[in-house]
Amino acid sequence: MPKGIIENSENYQPGLSIDCVIFGFHDNQLKVLLIKTPYEEKWSLPGGFVPLEQDIDTAAITVLNDRTGMEGIFLRQFSTFGRVKRNDKHFNDLVLEYYKIPKEAGKWFAQRFVTIGYYALVDFLKAIPHKENSKEKIEWIDHKEVPELILDHKEILDKALATLRIELNLMPIGYNLLPEKFTMPELQKLYETILDKKLDRRNFLRKITNIGILTKLDEKKSNVAHKAPNLYSFDKDRYEEVLKNGLNQGW
Amino acid sequence: MPKGIIENSENYQPGLSIDCVIFGFHDNQLKVLLIKTPYEEKWSLPGGFVPLEQDIDTAAITVLNDRTGMEGIFLRQFSTFGRVKRNDKHFNDLVLEYYKIPKEAGKWFAQRFVTIGYYALVDFLKAIPHKENSKEKIEWIDHKEVPELILDHKEILDKALATLRIELNLMPIGYNLLPEKFTMPELQKLYETILDKKLDRRNFLRKITNIGILTKLDEKKSNVAHKAPNLYSFDKDRYEEVLKNGLNQGW
DNA sequence: ATTACATTGCGTCATAATAACACAGTTAAT
DNA sequence: ATTAACTGTGTTATTATGACGCAATGTAAT
Numbered sequence: 241m242p243k244g245i246i247e248n249s250e251n252y253q254p255g256l257s258i259d260c261v262i263f264g265f266h267d268n269q270l271k272v273l274l275i276k277t278p279y280e281e282k283w284s285l286p287g288g289f290v291p292l293e294q295d296i297d298t299a300a301i302t303v304l305n306d307r308t309g310m311e312g313i314f315l316r317q318f319s320t321f322g323r324v325k326r327n328d329k330h331f332n333d334l335v336l337e338y339y340k341i342p343k344e345a346g347k348w349f350a351q352r353f354v355t356i357g358y359y360a361l362v363d364f365l366k367a368i369p370h371k372e373n374s375k376e377k378i379e380w381i382d383h384k385e386v387p388e389l390i391l392d393h394k395e396i397l398d399k400a401l402a403t404l405r406i407e408l409n410l411m412p413i414g415y416n417l418l419p420e421k422f423t424m425p426e427l428q429k430l431y432e433t434i435l436d437k438k439l440d441r442r443n444f445l446r447k448i449t450n451i452g453i454l455t456k457l458d459e460k461k462s463n464v465a466h467k468a469p470n471l472y473s474f475d476k477d478r479y480e481e482v483l484k485n486g487l488n489q490g491w
Numbered sequence: 492m493p494k495g496i497i498e499n500s501e502n503y504q505p506g507l508s509i510d511c512v513i514f515g516f517h518d519n520q521l522k523v524l525l526i527k528t529p530y531e532e533k534w535s536l537p538g539g540f541v542p543l544e545q546d547i548d549t550a551a552i553t554v555l556n557d558r559t560g561m562e563g564i565f566l567r568q569f570s571t572f573g574r575v576k577r578n579d580k581h582f583n584d585l586v587l588e589y590y591k592i593p594k595e596a597g598k599w600f601a602q603r604f605v606t607i608g609y610y611a612l613v614d615f616l617k618a619i620p621h622k623e624n625s626k627e628k629i630e631w632i633d634h635k636e637v638p639e640l641i642l643d644h645k646e647i648l649d650k651a652l653a654t655l656r657i658e659l660n661l662m663p664i665g666y667n668l669l670p671e672k673f674t675m676p677e678l679q680k681l682y683e684t685i686l687d688k689k690l691d692r693r694n695f696l697r698k699i700t701n702i703g704i705l706t707k708l709d710e711k712k713s714n715v716a717h718k719a720p721n722l723y724s725f726d727k728d729r730y731e732e733v734l735k736n737g738l739n740q741g742w
Numbered sequence: 743a744t745t746a747c748a749t750t751g752c753g754t755c756a757t758a759a760t761a762a763c764a765c766a767g768t769t770a771a772t
Numbered sequence: 773a774t775t776a777a778c779t780g781t782g783t784t785a786t787t788a789t790g791a792c793g794c795a796a797t798g799t800a801a802t
Contacts, residue, residue: 253603254505254506255504255505255507256506256507290605292575293575294575295573295574296571296572296573296605297573317570317571319568320568320571322541322547322607323546323547324543324545352504354504356571356573356605408741408742409739409740409741410657423779424779424780425778425779431742440760440761440762441778441779442780442781443760443761445780445781446759446760447759447760450759464778465769465770465771465777465778466769466770466777466778467767467779468769469778469779469780488660488739489660490659490660491659491660491682675750675751676749676750691790691792692750693792696752697788697789698789701788715798716798716799716800717747717748717749717797717799718748718749718750718751718796718797718798718799719797720750721750
């Protein structure tokens, strides 16, 4: 709940919210940043409202920045959710009481909300989960162990992941999810984790290098069991170019 | 302007609209259904507002149905547009006067609007453009000859077409754009028109038949110059199946 | 009727992309 | 020294794609 919105709801776009599915990658797990609601045993996606004088994309960037401290991140709008009854039971007395929202102001929150979904890919190690208040819990949670979420947030999360899986074929990823220097097995694990399936190591290498966005470094990973794998980095210029023009042409 | 909204704006989601990019195909042209605004020399996408008791998808179906008389059509949400100033100059005195909107009610229309974009593919011959009032003009216009549009509708239209081109690689199309029986050159022209590029006739046949959604009929097109081409129809079951599962797997 | 022409139907061939797999090199643990 | 687990660099078979060739069919011109 952003500061000041209760008293100044007239400065926000009515009935419209932003919800962000923030993906990170760690320990070969695809993580999602979730917030524990302080008033019940459910979790939620980090979200926010849209100030009247802010573009929706800017509002999404604000949510992401507030929650992770990160800027200049890959952030993409993927869908808008607007079932009539998606939030009709949400701002009930329990929640209003928790936030100490006066009955009159509560009407604003109880109105029907349509929410715009964005998903982000961020570097797990650089993104520090940031609480809005002391009673809140915000955590990286393995996407396979997502607890019960409020509203239709599970549906939003699932759609984000489905979109990401499709867009994996249309654009390169990894730049915001891996450290600057990374190994081929790490990159492959990222793909495998997102897609939830095994890929052939040798075919993966060929396909990913053919895209032409990787620079093979003259350096090997140190302190590692078994044979030390080579390190790679992204060629930022080519990466951006491919991001813009897309991968698969198809027809 | 839907009937009754001026007096009953409190029954609609504030600051939220739907805009539909309705594509049809005729004379080897990709057509878009556009509405001439009665108050100035610009055109607009068919759009509408979201009743409080309607899902956004339903509201989009309503817009499409009201404008084309068609139901059960391919309709897809592709993006939401929410720049702050996208409509700040739109509901000016000229427009308010035209619609005879009282100053007080006019505030509702002048507020900041976020719009959800849907695109539809419909059978040009079955979709009959339907006016809302006698002063309105609604027409199929070649997408290459789109006149000046109001607001950011050009941007919305462009994005719809870009999305359609991408989704062409992910799903089959044609079911809603061609008559029940059609020839291979007709189907190819559809693809060429959407993509705005020539495809090789023989390679197209191979690729499209390999998808397994076509039934080759024991019938040739009649009354046609040159050699009569064979007729095909879609195998609806397989078509739906491919629509659901997608075409290109990629990774 | 004959011929020219545009278009269709059904091929081929070379190349590129993909899937499946073989084998040797490196390192840590035993 | 041997083994297990992994990396690096291949090969081969299959499939998909891009670029064409050519005969068959029907219209239109002569």
